[in-house]
Amino acid sequence: MSVVEDHDVGGNSISFLEVDGFRYPIVDQEIVKGMSQLKVKDDDILLLAYPKSGTHWLWEITSMLLQGKAETVPHWKSKVMVELQPQEVIDSFPGSHRVLNTHVRYNQLPVQAREKRCRIIFVLRNPKDVVVSFFNHHKSFTNLYGEYNGSLKDYLPFFLVGKTDYGSWFDYVLEWEKDIEAQQDRHPIHIMYYEDMKQKPLEEIRKLAVFLGVPTDDSLYSAVAEKCSFKNMKGDKEPYDPKFKGQLFVYRKGQVGDWQNWLTPEQNEMLEKLYQEKMKDSKFKDKMRFTLT
Secondary structure: OEEEEEEOOOOOEEEEEEEOOEEEOOOOHHHHHHHHHOOOOOOOEEEEEOOOOOHHHHHHHHHHHHHOOOOOOOOOHHHHEOOOOOHHHHHOOOOOOOEEEEOOOHHHOOHHHHHOOOEEEEEEOOHHHHHHHHHHHHHHOHHHHOOOOOOHHHHHHHHHOOOOOOOOHHHHHHHHHHHHHHHOOOOOEEEEEHHHHHHOHHHHHHHHHHHHOOOOOHHHHHHHHHHOOHHHHHHHOOOOOOOEOOEOOOOOOOOOOHHHHOOOHHHHHHHHHHHHHHOOOOOOHHHOOOOOO
């Protein structure tokens, strides 16, 4: 368990916390080590996604639906993130239907979260947009990774082989696919796609509300969709979210297809080829809005 310095293919250094061979941002080692023993409640909801897949957005939407009003939640979603917070911080949020969140895999969840009938929301996003967003994330959050100054050209191969925090996107998605299949009798599970949320937010919010058991209220769904638009969230969450280098890097663009402004045709083909190879047997494969252009 230590902070390790690695290098992308161009030799640019980037650092991570490594615990039991698994990489995290440079956060509190003892909290990560004790994560498995974190106590949770039967009615806690677990929001799960690979980094940069819309967790902040879906956490805010879910929280608003559960509180029954389209009002910005007055704290950062990482205040209830299981690999970042000790028991006393999680416990400081009393009441029912807490929306805990994490980027870890099923076998890394707190034991109680696996044993209890906690509801799970699993979010997926096109990995082309994920890699672009994660690249900017790693360059921006110097407190979590050190001064990373690589280019996307040097970063992409590093990402594709799974050397970043939370490991390979492909391994993450494929492992979760197996776990969802294996655990669906224990946990109510709702799968969401970032692109669907952008394309048809009211329909997706309505489906999420049904999963959560929220009373039908189309006016609430519309208000939540408006309040949680990227522009509104970026402004409303500024008082609660951390800033680095004077900017709010959590909310960068929130677009679908921004990868087309970043990836060269050769890089796109590299990612596409690996995707087709790794995901060939996945049920998620054709739902990722993932096409070579």
